[in-house]
Amino acid sequence: MNCPCCSGKAYEDCCKPYHTGEKYAPTAEALMRSRFSAFAIPNGEYLMQTTSPSKRQNHSKKDLQEWGEINDWTMLEIVDKPSMNKVEFKAYYIGQDGQKHVHYELSTFKMIQNRWFYVTGEFLE
Numbered sequence: 001m002n003c004p005c006c007s008g009k010a011y012e013d014c015c016k017p018y019h020t021g022e023k024y025a026p027t028a029e030a031l032m033r034s035r036f037s038a039f040a041i042p043n044g045e046y047l048m049q050t051t052s053p054s055k056r057q058n059h060s061k062k063d064l065q066e067w068g069e070i071n072d073w074t075m076l077e078i079v080d081k082p083s084m085n086k087v088e089f090k091a092y093y094i095g096q097d098g099q100k101h102v103h104y105e106l107s108t109f110k111m112i113q114n115r116w117f118y119v120t121g122e123f124l125e
């Protein structure tokens with residue numbers, strides 16, 4: 001299957017090795033893409049594992065899994081990469097209401113012991 005992150009690559013050659021733990025995402029953008037794919041699949045466990053340990057208490061695996069499941073994740077657009085640890089993106093999805101939605105966010109990532117983690121996001125409009 002085509003990777004849900006819209007890279008144009010096969011899932012096996014794109015986000016899957018990150019989801020299975022075979023590899024770590026080498027850049028903040030790669031991590032961001034793999035997290036979008038993890039919503040599409042969904043894989044709540046991966047979303048928790050790639051959240052910064054200091055922020056994990058603000059999230060639950062169940063909520064992440066459900067948020068992935070109830071929406072239909074149609075497209076990811078990387079808008080900008082203002083610095084090494086920031087990615088601005090638009091995630092397009094069809095919600096439970098059957099309507100198209102756009103989640104527009106500037107995410108901040110952090111590298112800890114050679115692994116990238118999601119720290120926080122600022123919602124944009």
Ligand SMILES: [Zn+2]
Pocket residue numbers: 003004005006007011014015016033034037
């Ligand atoms: Zn991918």
